[in-house]
Amino acid sequence: MYELHTPVDTKAVAKYMGYYLIAFTFVLIVPMIAALLFSNIEAAIYYGATAVAAFGLGSIIYRTLPEYELETKEALVIVALVFPVSAFLSAIPMSLSTGMTLFDAYFESVSAVTTTGLSVAPADVGPVFLFARSWGQWVGGIGIILVVLSVLISPGTTAYRIYKANYGDMKIKPTVISTTRTLGKVYIVITLVSIILLLLSGMSLFDSICHAFCCVSTGGFSTQASSIGAYQGNLIPAAISISCLLGAVSFVLYPYLLKKPEKFFRNKELRYFLALIAIGSVLFAFTLSKENFGYNVIKDNLFQIISAVTTAGFSTFDLSILSEASKAVLIFMMWIGGNMGSTAGGIKVFRVLLLFKVVHNVLLRLFLPKENITPMKIEEHVIESDEIYNLVTFMLLYTLILVVSAFIFMLHGIDTSSSVFEVSSALSTVGLSAGTTSAAMPFVLKAVLIIDMLFGRIEIIPLILIFMPGTWFKRKRTNKRMVKI
Incomplete structure (x- = not known):
């Protein structure tokens, strides 16, 4: 592969x-x-x-x-x-x-x-x-x-x-x-x-x-x-x-x-x-x-x-x-956050609807035969399996970034609610502050918020791509000999 x-x-x-x-x-x-x-x-x-x-x-x-x-x-x-x-x-x-x-x-x-x-x-x-x-x-x-x-x-x-x-x-x-x-x-x-x-x-x-x-x-x-x-x-x-x-x-x-x-x-x-x-x-x-x-x-x-x-x-x-x-x-x-196709940030209402649709389908399939096909649809939009994979990946990465970023804030003495509030504001590209963000804030915390803001606007996966070595360099092929036992 x-x-x-x-x-x-x-x-x-x-x-x-x-x-x-x-x-x-x-x-x-x-x-x-x-x-x-x-x-x-x-x-x-x-x-x-x-x-x-x-x-x-x-x-x-x-x-x-x-x-x-x-x-x-x-x-x-x-x-x-x-x-x-x-x-x-x-x-x-x-x-x-x-x-x-x-x-x-x-x-x-x-x-x-x-x-x-x-x-x-x-x-x-x-x-x-x-x-x-x-x-x-x-x-x-x-x-x-x-x-x-x-x-x-x-x-x-x-x-x-x-x-x-x-x-x-x-x-x-x-x-x-x-x-x-x-x-x-x-x-x-x-x-x-x-x-x-x-x-x-x-x-x-x-x-x-x-x-x-x-x-x-x-x-x-x-x-x-x-x-x-x-x-x-x-x-x-x-x-x-x-x-x-x-x-x-x-x-x-x-x-x-x-x-x-x-x-x-x-x-x-x-x-x-x-x-x-x-x-x-x-x-x-x-x-x-x-x-x-x-x-x-x-x-x-x-x-x-x-x-x-x-x-x-x-x-x-x-x-x-x-x-x-x-x-x-x-x-x-x-x-x-707001709607897909708008200037708003956040997870987006459509993704939340899709997430509830996935949960509903999982619960519904518990009462149906395994061979039964239960297609998902939001209005005229039919949900493909790739969209579900992308949703799960996005939600996992969003949560992981949120938790790690908030933890870094807590390590610098910021209380839990203020840490989560500030990081959520940056990751959802909102801009509300509970008083933590200021010119006097430590360099590390400013850097965390910069990364979170970029993640929020670019929507995580494209930004991760530019830091993956495989994006820029071809992986060297390794020859493995098969040994018969």
Whole structure:
């Protein structure tokens, strides 16, 4: 079996990473323009120089190497490399323009491109930093891969494999190129809707743009140190909640809103997602009622549940004051997350439905003959055996990473509930913090959260692939002689 294993073609991976570097140049130009608008020439130079360097390197790679047809394993490796490399390129000008250490800037950049929202940034870092961070989340939400597919890569097998590695099998158009362009249009439209909602609710234009970027990408970075708690009244939290919900619903459903609205509202995953919010709100309200502080039913209770389950990560109050029971409800919401095909993180509602379907089938088969076939189906989607294997593998790895990461936190003196809360927030790309994540946090714990955020955004298996020797090197064949006894 091992003799049949072939590693990835490193030249093919390099070729498409060259495409990516060219595309990422345009991502870096936007904060450069923002820096010029804010008269921060120094920051503009740093972002501009990084953009030029990325474009130059990408162009050299692109022109030097011939065209390649990608295999699935190579597409997975490219998707796994894109996010940590994007974070590194973003961290360089961020560190130079703010005075943050490169490692802290990398933490911030990883939190941005993975749409997490955990932060170790100091106070008063300036509007350019706040915009660049929000912009990073918006780009990370839809994925730089979509930009590469939409603009640079021609239709074909390679485009399909890159798309599948990042978005799975969901398609709303005949080709993946037309699908990515439609998804991009949907993303832009709901971003504009979010900006309008926030402006109407009383936010400034700058805050509206930054928060809209982070809402639709379900990222959670805020321009205010106390997040949404800095704003008075219920209008802004309501606008934020609606925007986060728009980002956490599968983008595949949106085109049906105009053509077949009944298909949108009858979607099983969406209905269970909304039911989960209702149940979570009741449970959270029950736990909050037992605590010794006043809270607003809409602004604190419903808002915080929506923020957790959409994996947006905004907050209206200091979560470190919550009881163990209240933290447990939020942890459970963060674990589940939003819909497949959305910008939300977490396990996803579809996987939870599939898991319950598997359990139901196992129990059902106890009462049926062994030769009886019991197919599994969620709406029109027939569940294949490969999907079940992938689900079991994902759940096992997710649990293992969660336990190991939380244990490392506990070794550094963090209590159990806070350790699980912080790690769950990173692994589900949420961004809520119980007060543990800060600039003063030990290097090891920052590194753990960085790895967890990458695992959460890339969905574990592709990231593991790049660290497996067999991905890059062919295993040497060993000749074994058979000895007769």
